[in-house]
Amino acid sequence: MTPTAGSDRVPRRGNVPRPGQEQRPGWVPRFGRVQRLVHRATGWLMAFCVGTAACLYFPPLAELVGRRLIVVAVHEASGLLLPVPVLLGLFSASFRADLRRLNRFAAYDGEWLRRALKRLRSRPAGKFNAGQKLYAAWIGGAVPVMLFTGLLMWFGGLLPWIPRSSAIFVHDWLALAIAAVLVGHIRMAHRDPLAREGMRTGYVRLDWAREEHPNWLG
Amino acid sequence: MSEDEGKPIGRRVLLSVLAAGAAGIAAAPVLQGGWQKLLDADPVGVTQLLPNSGGFRYYSVTASVPVKNEANYRLTIDGLVDRPRSFTLAELGALPQRRVVHDVQCTDGWKVENAAFTGVPLSALLDAAGVQSRAAAVRFTCFDGVYTESLTLDQARRPDMLVALKLQDQPLTHERGGPVRLYAAPMYFYKSAKWLSGITVTDQVRPGYWEEYGYDADGWL
Incomplete structure (x- = not known):
């Protein structure tokens, strides 16, 4: 990939603007249709999965909702489907390009984390900041673990050498960790309407991008 | 520096979480025992909302259940x-x-x-x-x-x-x-x-x- 210094909107591999996109002065394309669809579908599936989990787990909610069989069915279905949007997204070159960006940590990502710990406002970042990269990697590992332990709970005799109580132990505690991390994710989005605009419309304001993601635009 | 370069930390974090999950399954019997000891030592009950806190959970298969008492129970x-x-x-x-x-x-x-x-x-x-x-x-x-x-x-x-x-x-x-x-x-x-x-x-x-x-x-x- 060639450096893009000196240019704000040079078409990049995997993020090629469609005709017409270049004619929006002051805006930059950030997420294509695939990224936004994957994010929206995953978000809804996660909402169903976590919502039903809460109704199965917390006594006050369980007393309010009851209907254990249907709640369990929704939980199982949304849990099974949760990885599907991302897997379908892999067919898209631009989605794969964003995954590559999330995977690689540049020198400025370490600097971003140091400055984040010191609560400094201005932090260098590429298209994704180091926090977003860590979140993506962590949740990308947590969901398969939940899927695996969930399947072990669902089909008791699947792997007889793993006690069901061990699967439940990991499923319960990791669920709690995911809830905490999701609250953080949603809180970050809540605090930055301009970033949410990017995920909603696909475009972000140029000055926001220069401020928050200077190493993205070059 | 291109965003495609640098260390693949994302992949390492993801794989570490998977490994931690596997380790958690393996260590669950021991961890569960330690957790039980911690619960026994928790007189305040702050652990009540955490998994396996020793309390009853409520399961119902219907939307609502009528309340019965001395007068109408049979x-x-x-x-x-x-x-x-x-x-x-x-x-x-x-x-x-x-x-x-x-x-x-x-x-x-x-x-x-x-x-x-x-x-x-x-x-x-x-x-x-x-x-x-x-x-x-x-x-x-x-x-x-x-x-x-x-x-x-x-x-x-x-x-x-x-x-x-x-x-x-x-x-x-x-x-x-x-x-x-x-x-x-x-x-x-x-x-x-x-x-x-x-x-x-x-x-x-x-x-x-x-x-x-x-x-x-x-x-x-």
Whole structure:
């Protein structure tokens, strides 16, 4: 990939603007249709999965909702489907390009984390900041673990050498960790309407991008 | 520097989480034991909302369950018996009571240690009704209108099978299945039907609610 210094909107591999996109002065394309669809579908599936989990787990909610069989069915279905949007997204070159960006940590990502710990406002970042990269990697590992332990709970005799109580132990505690991390994710989005605009419309304001993601635009 | 370069930390984090999950499964028996010790040492109860905190969880298969009390509660015994009849709460309370202390264990992993249930031994109610010779099983129905359970006659006659009226020496609350629930101490807790309203003696075991969805009819711990 060639450096893009000196240019704000040079078409990049995997993020090629469609005709017409270049004619929006002051805006930059950030997420294509695939990224936004994957994010929206995953978000809804996660909402169903976590919502039903809460109704199965917390006594006050369980007393309010009851209907254990249907709640369990929704939980199982949304849990099974949760990885599907991302897997379908892999067919898209631009989605794969964003995954590559999330995977690689540049020198400025370490600097971003140091400055984040010191609560400094201005932090260098590429298209994704180091926090977003860590979140993506962590949740990308947590969901398969939940899927695996969930399947072990669902089909008791699947792997007889793993006690069901061990699967439940990991499923319960990791669920709690995911809830905490999701609250953080949603809180970050809540605090930055301009970033949410990017995920909603696909475009972000140029000055926001220069401020928050200077190493993205070059 | 291009964003495609740099160390693949993302992949490493993802794989580490997977490895931690596997390690968690392997270490679960030890960790669970340590967690249990921590719970025993937690007098304030801040751990109540965390997994396996030692409390009961509430399961219901219906949208809502009517609340029954002394005035409108009835337990009927019918089927293959000589003297079908029904009991009020006061009548059940007047019968000889037995107290059974046992660990409650749910198939979903949670556990309540040393739960004390008090009530009428199931065998006493069966004897009072007079079980006929061709009877082989007992079916339980509940006033939530949906839940059912069953036991073989031999299981039902065990001394640790109760028609329970009290938990920890207090009247059973609605949330815990009151005013009257089954307590099948030697079995997983799904066998202990909440909101018990009917006992029917039958000639063969009829699968209960969860047993229709694959649970074992013999839910031994």
